[in-house]
Amino acid sequence: MKKILLTSAGGSAALGFMRSLRKAASDYFFIGCDADKYYLERSEADEKHLIPLASSPHYRNILLEIIEEAKPDMIHTQTDVEVHRLSAMRDDFDRLGIKYFLPDHETIEICLSKFRSYEKWLQAGLTVPATHYLHTPDDLRRAFDQYGSPVWIREDKGAFGKGSLPAESFEEAKLWIDVRKGWGSFTAAEMLDPTSMVTWQSIWHKGVLVVAQTRKRLYWEFGNRAPSGVTGLTGAGVTISDPNVDRIAQQTILAVDPSPHGIFSVDMTYNRVGVPNPTEINIGRFFTTHHFFSEAGLNMPHIFTSIALGGSAPFFEKKINPLPENLVWIRGLDFLPKLSTLEEVEKHEERLQRRLNRIGNTKTP
Template sequence: MSCIPSDLFLADTEEKYLVPYAVAPEYPQAILTLLQKTKPDFLHLQNDFEVQAISRLREQVEALGVKLFLPASDTVENCIDKYKSYNIWSQAGIKVPETIMLHTPEDLKLAFETFGPKVWVRAVTGGGGRWALPTDNFDFGKLWIDRFQGWGECTAAACLTSQSITWLSIWYEGELVVAQTRRRRSWNFGNRTLSGVTGITGVAETCSDTIVDQVAQDSILAIDPKPHGIFGVDMTYDQQGWPNPTEINIGRFFTTHYFFTKAGLNMPEIYSNIALEEKFPTLDRKINPLPNGLVWIRGMDVEPVMTTVEEMEKMEQCQL
């Protein structure tokens, strides 16, 4: 199902359904009617707004006999809203970039005075670098927020580095099932945005770091002492080289999860087996079971390619 008609042409499925946007007032009734008609065993979402919408409808969905594998309602709300996440982490003593809500231009001035000379502006909700802007110019920052009518819906934070890493994990009633770390080497089409962020990872690399493992788990447990479902912790390194959590992608996989499947760790299969049958995997290691140094390269209108860091470095040295 999709809210965009043209996307349905790309779906390799037997049945295709057009639904309203998850934030539309008619979405709840439309989705419940669809579930009643199709009677699926299990429902999974891959969009923040849909995860939130279905989380708020979970009792009605489950009453129709449809299984869900979602974190607690409060957890979903606290992760979808990045400023709520920030406050929880800050109060828990987890190192995060200082952040303030932007309700008025005066708040933006305060951000420059406090975090300057450059600040990072972004929307409180949504993915793909929504409204993201690094800027050292107050007037430009104000015009940017005005353009999106974003006052009260975005934050300003101290700028970190461009280096980011993600810890994707599945939990069951407070117990970690599996987690794998992926470093982002580049964004696709990042040179076409002001922020450099697109939400489309171009080159990713498997890696492991005990500090990242601990920061990710601390970040999750600060928000939910009994995690359940999918938690993808995005972290960005500060100037001292420490990974700061910036958001948790909650209840959904990131877009390059097939990378892990191709490498031998099929997290969607693990997730589905648990949701449908409470069947758990047998793994040599729960954390970072994949080898370091595998690389996943994505483009547009081409199949992704998996290679290694060594092969990448050889290619980089071939420049004429």
């Protein structure tokens, strides 16, 4: 039996990770830890432990005590804050013989800062949205002078579109940052197309690419309830294959780490002339809807875990985008996700159009 300790075990990303591994084999046992008692209760882990927040001074000692009791073979997490926290505990895990599969700590530090990542990509000659770090209102005014309106405002660190806003004016952006006490932790960037985004999810082992798959986001779930339209909650995604995306994603990763090791998921947004710009790397974890690929036939969590536990990297005849194009994953609140194809989805529109055409050709009595 393979015992996996998974932190933030009640979240959607952890749920997808567990379901993926259970789809691959029946001998996985999950030790779930979460700082939220309700999330912990809803977790599908076999054994559950409430732990402090990763920011707590007691986090390390409590987690180590659970490790001593449960004796897991491996530890993993699916949240940025705990990727960073667990990365800092490598010496503890090495001492206890616990496996992990993480990039270098410095790589994690760079990727968790959107501005530090931007600087690396700019130095590498990649096309990226021009960005200012906002220490003072003068920095914000310079951003509007340089980029025009709107300007994309977001927090330097944090997932799920944290603090993001397409600000139409200096006054609107300043108020947004003032309310959040965000001077020194926000950035302002030139506006890209927030409706056209792709993610290139990949696993690397000691500098060698194991496998990668591209997904295009079709829409954000609850996007109409967020000021920026970005919620970090993918409503539907579709598999695609684009050599240009493949090339830029690899350049993006190698710009921050010449010898990648672990999970690198590159988020890209297209600019006005159709060039994908890297906006962040989700480092050390899979994106939330990675269960999509597992159900479609590419079980990246199982591949990742097998390598971490000492297995060899599998061989792929096609290691970049091995899944067929136009597979669709549809998800939302309180219903199970659905795997379909773009063709099936578009049939609904075609049927509606035929009805509209018939109505249009019929005189109303």
